[in-house]
Amino acid sequence: MSITAIKGFNDILPGEVEKWHHIEAAARDVFSRFGFSEIRVPILEKTDLFARSIGDTTDIVEKEMYSFIDKGENRITLRPEGTAGVMRAFIEHKLYALDPLSKLYYMGPMFRYERPQKGRYRQFHQIGAEVTGVANPKIDAQVLTMLSRFFTELELDEPTLEINSLGCPECRPAYRETLKEFLRLKLDALCEDCCRRFETNPLRALDCKVEGCKTATAGAPAMLEHLCTGCDTHFASTREYLELVSTRYRINNRMVRGLDYYTRTTFEMVTGLLGAQSAVAAGGRYDGLISDLGGPQVTGIGFAVGVERVALLLDAAKFSSSPDLFIVALGEQSERRAFSIACELQARGVSVEFDYDGKSMKSQMRRADKLSCSFTLIIGESELASGKAPLKEMATGVQTEVTLDTDSIANHLKS
RNA sequence: GUGGCUAUGGUGAAGUGGUUAACACUUACGACUGUGACUCGUACAUACGUGGGUUCAAAUCCCACUAGCCACCCCA
Numbered sequence: 001m002s003i004t005a006i007k008g009f010n011d012i013l014p015g016e017v018e019k020w021h022h023i024e025a026a027a028r029d030v031f032s033r034f035g036f037s038e039i040r041v042p043i044l045e046k047t048d049l050f051a052r053s054i055g056d057t058t059d060i061v062e063k064e065m066y067s068f069i070d071k072g073e074n075r076i077t078l079r080p081e082g083t084a085g086v087m088r089a090f091i092e093h094k095l096y097a098l099d100p101l102s103k104l105y106y107m108g109p110m111f112r113y114e115r116p117q118k119g120r121y122r123q124f125h126q127i128g129a130e131v132t133g134v135a136n137p138k139i140d141a142q143v144l145t146m147l148s149r150f151f152t153e154l155e156l157d158e159p160t161l162e163i164n165s166l167g168c169p170e171c172r173p174a175y176r177e178t179l180k181e182f183l184r185l186k187l188d189a190l191c192e193d194c195c196r197r198f199e200t201n202p203l204r205a206l207d208c209k210v211e212g213c214k215t216a217t218a219g220a221p222a223m224l225e226h227l228c229t230g231c232d233t234h235f236a237s238t239r240e241y242l243e244l245v246s247t248r249y250r251i252n253n254r255m256v257r258g259l260d261y262y263t264r265t266t267f268e269m270v271t272g273l274l275g276a277q278s279a280v281a282a283g284g285r286y287d288g289l290i291s292d293l294g295g296p297q298v299t300g301i302g303f304a305v306g307v308e309r310v311a312l313l314l315d316a317a318k319f320s321s322s323p324d325l326f327i328v329a330l331g332e333q334s335e336r337r338a339f340s341i342a343c344e345l346q347a348r349g350v351s352v353e354f355d356y357d358g359k360s361m362k363s364q365m366r367r368a369d370k371l372s373c374s375f376t377l378i379i380g381e382s383e384l385a386s387g388k389a390p391l392k393e394m395a396t397g398v399q400t401e402v403t404l405d406t407d408s409i410a411n412h413l414k415s
Numbered sequence: 416g417u418g419g420c421u422a423u424g425g426u427g428a429a430g431u432g433g434u435u436a437a438c439a440c441u442u443a444c445g446a447c448u449g450u451g452a453c454u455c456g457u458a459c460a461u462a463c464g465u466g467g468g469u470u471c472a473a474a475u476c477c478c479a480c481u482a483g484c485c486a487c488c489c490c491a
Contacts, residue, residue: 004482059489063416081491110491115416117485126491193488209487258490268491279491306491330449363444365451373451380449394451 008114008122018319019311024107026153027127027305034146036103036129041085043109047075053084053289055260057200064112066122078111081259082128083286083302084293090132091295100133100298107307119277119309128283130302132290137234140265140285141241143301147269147281148247150305156313159269159280162252164224165235168263168287171228176202178221189216206254222253231264238265257282261289265301274309281305324413326368327354330361330380337404338379344406350413369394375413379404 005011012020028038047067054060066078079085086104089095095102107127116122129146131139144161151159167175180202187195191210198205205217227235242249249267257266266284274280283303291297325345329338335358342352353371355364361378368376376392383389383404391412392399402412 007482064489112490114489115487116483117487120490124491128491276486277490282491304491309491326451328450360444361449362447362451365449367451369451376451378450382449390450392450397451399450 006122008116010121010123015320016311016316018321019314019316020307022319023154023307023310023314024127027105027107027150030146030150030153031105031129034103034142034149036105039086039089039104039106040108041082041089041106043079043111044076045079045085045088047077049084049088049293050077050080053087053259053261053293054081058258058260060112060258064114066111066113080112081110082106082108082126082304083130083261083289083300086128086130086302087132087290087293087295087300091290091293096133096296096298100296102132103129104131105129117277118275119306119312121308125307126304127307128302128304130300132300133298134301135287135299137237137265138241140234140238140301141245141247143283143303144238144242144249144267145245145247147267147283147303147305151269151281154310154314156310158273158313159271161247161249161267161269162255163238163249163265163267164252164255165227165231165264166257166262166266166284167223167227167231171226171231172223172263175221175223175226178226179203179206182220183217186216189213201256203256207256224251224253234264257284261286261292263287267303269305271309271313274312277306277309279306280309280313321351322372322374323351323353324374325350325352325409326364326371326373326376327352328361328364328368328376328378329354330378332358333384334379334381337384338377341377341379341404341406341409345410348406348410350410377402377409 262284269281327338
């Protein structure tokens with residue numbers, strides 16, 4: 001067996017990439033309409049950045065990071081998500097000094113050492129967007145609307161938006177205790193994992209898929225009912241703005257987050273079409289993150305879209321493109337002529353194919369058909385002599401005589 | 416890290432102990448010597464993931480390993 005790719009690392013082959021181009025183009029198009037600029041940050045960062053931002057005790061940091069020591073004995077990590085790096089850059093370059101309000105987006109590979117399964121890979125790709133410096137819930141609603149817009153531009157109506165509020169350092173600790181009080185009485189009904197997480201992350205029990213846990217937590221107190229006044233009005237206002245522009249959403253008061261930095265608004269775009277992986281995009285507000293990382297006291301909100309997961313929802317067949325013209329050439333002189341005509345047409349924006357190996361006319365026609373070329377131009381001895389050649393429209397079989405110069409060929413292709 | 420399933424050519428796949436590994440697609444060439452798509456013909460696995468074992472005989476049974484997939488955990 002020859003060398004294969006690393007487990008969980010995939011090649012994106014021709015036929016599949018077109019889908020990716022489409023997704024990326026839709027993101028660029030939509031995000032820029034909402035005033036976002038692209039930012040490109042490194043794939044490797046110091047390990048501490050992720051440990052501090054994502055949270056020391058999260059699964060990502062505890063067991064999923066690709067971390068190693070480089071030759072200078074620096075502890076570095078292949079980024080498991082995008083927000084930390086973007087915020088590091090925001091702080092490092094003091095972008096806030098220029099304008100505390102920034103709207104940034106990024107796209108690229110992320111790495112997590114997990115067992116691969118459907119819609120989950122060790123190298124995967126995210127398209128993300130981050131806003132800093134706006135505390136007003138208008139931005140929550142706008143970011144959510146932009147995310148919804150992105151999916152509708154892709155003609156995907158399946159993923160639905162779910163939102164929740166996780167409160168803030170003011171109200172979450174109290175709620176956490178209230179919830180623990182409730183769960184304490186149900187401990188024997190909860191699954192092993194939930195019991196284990198009782199101290200570290202009791203909120204997770206609300207999102208557990210085990211039947212016993214679902215029934216046991218059915219009447220559990222909800223975060224939404226324990227928000228402080230500030231968080232409560234923030235959430236209400238977010239909803240109001242969403243409704244103002246008819247952005248469809250559903251409240252899911254059991255949604256929790258795997259990263260520590262989230263506060264207040266959190267959300268996911270969920271689908272039932274991807275097996276165990278229901279989230280195709282997720283995000284939330286992170287009001288404390290930037291200052292935690294040594295930056296100024298500015299708020300943030302953002303999301304990340306799982307590109308593989310979106311790609312899984314899209315039909316690959318729809319995005320292939322085919323050449324405008326195939327030039328069939330018979331004989332050496334014709335081949336030379338075909339070569340230069342092709343080159344000239346390519347220079348003016350026409351996509352042209354021709355045969356490289358002096359194959360038979362039948363072979364060349366077959367190839368033209370296989371590549372779904374719109375037109376075929378046939379050049380042989382007599383065409384060279386007369387300066388005119390048949391141009392065949394493949395779909396209809398209709399053939400017209402054209403003069404053998406790029407202008408007239410190009411003109412005929414347009415019609 | 417744990418569990419389940421699977422492993423035959425470029426692809427999808429038949430074949431569950433016995434001489435030539437079915438079929439379809441793809442690819443190449445040809446029938447139509449200068450016109451594709453339809454049709455027809457021809458060609459294409461030093462042999463069945465790897466290593467061992469059982470047997471007179473294994474792609475077919477057993478064991479181990481590896482890989483892939485799906486699921487748990489967690490997440491995009």
